[in-house]
Amino acid sequence: xxxxxxxxxxxxxxxxxxxxxxxxxxxxxxxxxxxxxxxxxxxxxxxxxxxxxxxxxxxxxxxxxxxxxxxxxxxxxxxxxxxxxxxxxxxxxxxxxxxxxxxxxxxxxxxxxxxxxxxxxxxxxxxxxx
Numbered sequence: 001x002x003x004x005x006x007x008x009x010x011x012x013x014x015x016x017x018x019x020x021x022x023x024x025x026x027x028x029x030x031x032x033x034x035x036x037x038x039x040x041x042x043x044x045x046x047x048x049x050x051x052x053x054x055x056x057x058x059x060x061x062x063x064x065x066x067x068x069x070x071x072x073x074x075x076x077x078x079x080x081x082x083x084x085x086x087x088x089x090x091x092x093x094x095x096x097x098x099x100x101x102x103x104x105x106x107x108x109x110x111x112x113x114x115x116x117x118x119x120x121x122x123x124x125x126x127x128x129x130x
Contacts (some may be wrong), residue, residue, distance in 0.1 A: 011039040049073050065089055 017039055021030055032036075041066075050065070052073035057065045071084045109116065 011043045
């Protein structure tokens with residue numbers, strides 16, 4: 001975040017916000033004060049949606065806010081349907097990325113050439129040595 005924003009204020013990482021702004025309006029330069037205002041607006045948007053999603057999850061007697069709660073919060077707060085569609089799209093992308101990350105992790109394990117059981121036994125022997 002900008003240097004003049006207080007440390008106790010929550011916002012997006014400045015680099016992430018800069019990437020979003022550049023993606024949306026690549027042909028324009030944005031003043032630092034405007035970037036700070038965008039950041040504050042983003043944080044307020046998240047607070048607004050999260051508060052309603054928390055209320056909905058509490059009504060459902062849940063301790064976790066799920067995707068459905070966020071979508072219902074967007075609807076309850078009268079956001080247009082394309083916001084919920086965008087949320088679905090982002091969730092889908094996150095799931096794809098998580099799956100890719102898991103596959104990369106598993107492929108590294110496969111490439112090492114040692115069976116998982118043997119690696120576990122090696123790990124246990126190392127722990128016993130300590």
